[in-house]
Amino acid sequence: MPIALLALTISAFAIGTTEFVIVGLIPTIAADLQIGLPSAGLLVSLYALGVAIGAPVLTALTGKLPRKALLLGLMAFFTLGNLLAWKAPGYETLIAARILTGLAHGVFFSIGSTIATGLVPKEKAASAIAIMFTGLTVALVTGVPLGTFVGQHFGWRETFLAVAALGVIAFIGSALFVPNDIRHRQPASLGQQFRVLAEPRLLLVYAKTAIGYGGSFIPFTFLAPILTEVSGFSPGAVGGVMLVYGLSVAAGNLWGGKLADRLGPVPALKIIFALLAAVLLTLSFTAPHKWLALATVLMWGAVAFGNVPGLQVYVVQQAERHAPEAVDVASGLNIAAFNLGIAGAAWAGGLVVAHLGLVHTGWIGALVVLVALALTAWSGRLDLARPATPSTPSLDLRQPRTSS
Numbered sequence: 001m002p003i004a005l006l007a008l009t010i011s012a013f014a015i016g017t018t019e020f021v022i023v024g025l026i027p028t029i030a031a032d033l034q035i036g037l038p039s040a041g042l043l044v045s046l047y048a049l050g051v052a053i054g055a056p057v058l059t060a061l062t063g064k065l066p067r068k069a070l071l072l073g074l075m076a077f078f079t080l081g082n083l084l085a086w087k088a089p090g091y092e093t094l095i096a097a098r099i100l101t102g103l104a105h106g107v108f109f110s111i112g113s114t115i116a117t118g119l120v121p122k123e124k125a126a127s128a129i130a131i132m133f134t135g136l137t138v139a140l141v142t143g144v145p146l147g148t149f150v151g152q153h154f155g156w157r158e159t160f161l162a163v164a165a166l167g168v169i170a171f172i173g174s175a176l177f178v179p180n181d182i183r184h185r186q187p188a189s190l191g192q193q194f195r196v197l198a199e200p201r202l203l204l205v206y207a208k209t210a211i212g213y214g215g216s217f218i219p220f221t222f223l224a225p226i227l228t229e230v231s232g233f234s235p236g237a238v239g240g241v242m243l244v245y246g247l248s249v250a251a252g253n254l255w256g257g258k259l260a261d262r263l264g265p266v267p268a269l270k271i272i273f274a275l276l277a278a279v280l281l282t283l284s285f286t287a288p289h290k291w292l293a294l295a296t297v298l299m300w301g302a303v304a305f306g307n308v309p310g311l312q313v314y315v316v317q318q319a320e321r322h323a324p325e326a327v328d329v330a331s332g333l334n335i336a337a338f339n340l341g342i343a344g345a346a347w348a349g350g351l352v353v354a355h356l357g358l359v360h361t362g363w364i365g366a367l368v369v370l371v372a373l374a375l376t377a378w379s380g381r382l383d384l385a386r387p388a389t390p391s392t393p394s395l396d397l398r399q400p401r402t403s404s
Helices: 003-033 037-061 067-087 091-118 122-154 156-177 190-196 200-220 223-230 235-263 265-286 290-304 307-322 324-355 358-385
Strands: none
Touching: 003 037, 003 067, 003 091, 003 122, 003 156, 003 223, 003 235, 037 091, 037 324, 067 091, 067 156, 091 122, 091 324, 122 156, 122 235, 190 324, 200 223, 200 265, 200 290, 200 307, 200 324, 200 358, 223 235, 223 290, 223 358, 235 265, 235 290, 235 307, 265 290, 265 307, 265 358, 307 324, 324 358
16 A cells, blocks of 8 residues: 555544544533534534535636645645634634635545545556545544544543644645645536536435435434433543444445445435434434433444445436436535535534424434435336436445545
């Protein structure tokens, strides 16, 4: 493995950590800044909105820049954003810091695959991409619980300082080892991206991506206060529960990819969305009971991200049928749809918490996921009306793709 690929993996680890660690820190931040839980939840929404904007728009606008120079600029931008969060004097500054780091996140994962494949021979391209995205998997399993632990015991600001240190390490590694002459194709223009958005079948995929993923994030955004205020866990135990969740996510993502390979994306997505809705509904009843809540979180992780491989494969299949000249654009816009779902869900979850209470986020999230299930069934019927030409996507899409 080229050492430059390790630098990309460290970057992905740092970015994945800063995206999701906020979930474990929401009660601490809310108490320290004297804001309500719904306002703290906007820190998740606005970060995801930054990713959704950064991925398609800023990638197109920076298409002519050399890849290494852009990569170094992004990691510097990311590091400064986390340092700003560390020193944020108040809520408004922290919001700005989250948006800035979200913008860097979106562009990084848009160009990261191109850089990774430029570091290895052509026949090892898929493996290089998988290695880079391993940073996200490791972030969910280790970075998020460790960051939560640091925030609970030393203060939430120190978590962002630690992530900024990771950004510095990634910057130095990239500066030293990523070559200067990485070739790249011109990213899709904004006009090409808008043409993809004019395809009804692709819009249907983006809708179920945003709605299905968003349904899970209505309660997930407020998982830490649910665990402490409803289930009775101590604040210090939240990091351990996040570790259990991360391990379950890693296993569930692989399972979801295998299921999509075996059954096809639509049947697999129907199963996963149905299971996810059932688990979220169960959470509303098990949340007040500590060990039942822990078991539910374990099951939740197993299905929460299992839909990612199927959704990514399916959007590629639909793009090959309806927009064959813009398959990469269609796939990238699906990543934006994931993050729009997160942004909307965190905002909606804040409304639920403010007007109904924490425990109600579970069953409301389940209802939202059932909408995604209905859209998936509808999409499957449309496929039967016009059978698709068999095709196999060339990329290994089983690695978690949530923060990109």
